[in-house]
Structure formats: structure tokens, C-alpha cells
Amino acid sequence: MPELLRADGITAGYGDSIILEDIALNLAAGESLALLGRNGVGKTTLLLTLMGLARLRQGRIVFNGEEITQLPTHRRAHAGLGWVPQERFMFPSLTVEEHLSVVARPGGPWNLGRIYKMFPRLEERRRNLGNQLSGGEQQMLAIARALMTNPRLLLLDEPMEGLAPIIVQELMKVIGQIVRAGEFAVIVVEQHARLALELTQQTIVLDRGRVVHRCTSEELLRDRSTLDRLVSVA
């Protein structure tokens, strides 16, 4: 598989504070990676750094053969980074359908028809505004919206956070489908470590802004004690 993402020596943070130190990250096209670690260790910051929304101090990021280290955020999205933010960031003045059409980048497999087939709930709610959705629907929309950009790499930041167990199950089915289809690469940040490990091939674990463990997801799934030591399992 050709290399899709290579991040080297990433040191980043916000303003004057440094959150991440010397992080390296590699991903092949279609590969899936779980990004684990306790609360506040810098998982979200790493995704924001890839998106150009945190302050990169050192290091470089090459994506799909292009150096994107200095690229403005919207150009990174055009290059194929599909961001599903932890906060979901719905647009209160856009309808569900507008959320999808306003970011649509044709030229890939994803379009309204396919999205609605995958998330029938969103089609039912297509005329509702972004702030009139339940938590589960918001998360579906956040994922669907990123898919409409036809990404090469999907960045999922805690997609199950705050959702009722039954919704988690429903959503996991869909996420499992799209991740395993391998149409694009995925980085999943998840507090429910087991869910993320079952979904993915590779895993890295962060602690206080550094990578403390790298392995295959299968390995970590079997090694219960290491998993417990590295991340408090929810």
C-alpha cells in the first residue's frame, strides 16, 4: 500500500503552551489507526495539528505525496483530510441537507444519495436545522458531512462520546462498514478503547503529549493488562 500520511517530529500546542512533543505518525492508504490515551493527553490536539488548527512548532506533515505543513486549513480538507470534530460543530443556521451540500466535493464515491442510504435518519431530518438534532443524529451528520468531502483520510474524534448505548451500537455498525470497506484511511480517537481496537489495524497510545506505545490493534486487544495500564478502559 502506498504511504498516505507521514508526520515527523511533530511538536505542537496552542499559543505559548506546548502539548505534543516529537510525535511521529505513518499511515498507508486505506489503513486504519486507533489513537488511544487518557483524557487530556493530546489526542484532539494531534488531529487539530493535522488540520492546521493548532500551532505547529516543529516537524513536517506530508499527505498524499504533498507537504501540507504550511497549508491553510481549507486546503488540507481539499487535499483529502475529512475531519469529524469531537465537539461535532453543527451549523445552527444550516439544514441537515445544507450541511452536506455546502462541503460537497464531487469526484469521489460519496454523494447525497449514498449518504442518505447509509443514514436514513438524516434523510428524514433533511429539512431540520443543525441545532434541532439529537446527539446521535448530530454525530451521524458530522460523519456524513466529512464523507461528503470525499476524504482520503477520515479523522474521527470520539464519535461515541455522550451517546446512549443503543445509539452507539447503531453508529458502530455504520462506522464499522465504512472503515472496513477500506475506501479511505481512518484515524479513530475513542475513549471506549475496545471499540476502537476492534475497528482498526494499528494502534498508537499517547501519554502527556508523547507516543508511549505502538502495536497492532489485535495485539493490544488480546493483551488486557497492557491495555489497562495504558488507558483506563471505559
Added chain:
Amino acid sequence: MLGNFIGVLFDGVAYGSLLFIISIGLSVTMGLMNFVNLAHGAFAMVGGYACVVVMTRLGVPFLASLPIAFVAAAAAGIVLERSLYRRLYRATHLDQVLFSIGLVFMSIAATTYFFGPQQQPVQLPEFLRGQVHVLGLDLGTYRLFLIAVVIIITVALTWLIERTRFGAEIRASVDNQQASAGLGINVYRVFSLTFALGSGLAGLGGGLGIDVLGLDPTFPLKYMVYFLLVVAVGGAGTIKGPLFAALILGIFDVAGKYYVPQVGAFVIYVAMVVLLIVFPHGLAGRRT
């Protein structure tokens, strides 16, 4: 008596319509970019002088000079946004106020230098002068024309914002810049184009307004408070809010000056205070 009242109402609506065209851009830039642009009236002045110049020096007819006013002010808007305004998006409101009031004084000085301090004349075409008789009332033709223009602009603008992808990009960027950029919306471009559109509409309003508001180099200062009132009362970042606010303020201003001339100019401030007490977020403000 009743005829008078309707006449005042009509004049107020026409006057408010003008305020709306000029202020709507300010409402959008304040809502979208959170930028306090006191120099917004200077773009209206650019439009006004563009009209006068092409009419008196090039013999362009009045109606044809209006789109030129729009383009001239929009072009000025793009150039200033790219070169100066952009640098101050992240500055404090105090910096923005100081910067834009500086621009106001520069625009006054530059206009005085090139055109002199006097009022500029406007020659309205025959068919827009005089009065028309409607249901026993004499209504100013030009004021009817103003109201018609505002209706068209409101419909077009609503269509643009509510129905087009560019409009959705504006709304998304107003809602959440970070998320918009992160999903591929070029927020800078949205800002530039929106700023140009708002400046262009101000320029159009400046041209349309010569006959009603007058035009001299102090224009941006003289009407600054009115434009800010429209945005403050209407709420930033919407179309409906500033439209109602402009109409209400227009009517109160005209009625105040007509019925209680001793306190005339003061009436709109009372109206503003009352409206802001009743609608602290503006008539249709975005709740943040």
C-alpha cells in the same frame, strides 16, 4: 391629518429603505467577521461620488450610474479588505474602531481635496421626479422608486443567502469559522466576497441616497450613527432584523422631525433605547 400621517409613514419607509441598503453590508460584516467597521459609510460615499462623476463628467444617465456605484464601492471594499481590514480581524474591538475611524477621516480629507466641501448635485431623470397620485394621496415618485429597489434587493439577497451554495458558505462561516475551514470552506474568500458585496450595496445606497440624504465629504461621519443603530437594533448577521430596524428607525426619524421638531433628531435614540430593552439581542439577532 390622516393623509399627513400616511405621507409621513411613506417618507419614513422610503428613508428607512435607504438606511437598510446602506447598512445591510455592515450588519453582515459585523455578524460574519465580528468586525466593527465605522468606515462603512465611506463606501456609501464612494458610490455616491462615483454616480456624480460618471453623470456629470461622462454624461451617463442616472439609472446606469447605479450599477457603476455598486462596482466602484465593491472594488474599493475588496482592495481595502485584502490590504488593511484583514490584518485587524483578530485585533481588539478598540483597535478596529480606531483604525476604521481613521479611515473615515482620511476619506473625508481625500474627498474634500478632490471634490471640494460642497454638496454634490444629482439630476434625477424626468420620470423619477414629481409625485404620483395613489388613492387620493400624493406620493413622491422617487421615494416609490426607492422602496421598489429595496424590495428587489431584499428578495435577491434573501435568495442568495438562503438558496445558494455561496449563501450557505456565508452562514456556515458565521456559525463556526473553524469547522467551516476544517471542512474545506475557504473562509477568507467568503469574507472578501461578502465584504465586497456589503460595500457594493452601501455604494448603491450612497448613489440612490444623494437626492434624499445629500452628498458631501462629511457623509460617512454624519450618518455613521444611523448605520450603527440599524445594526444594533436589528441584530448583526441577518437580513430581516436590519430591514425591520431600518424601517422603524426611518419612520421614527421622519415622524419625529415632522411632529415634534423641537426634539426631532432625538426621537430615534429613544426608539433605539426602547427597542434594545425589549429585544436585547436585536430584532432578529443571532443568539450566540
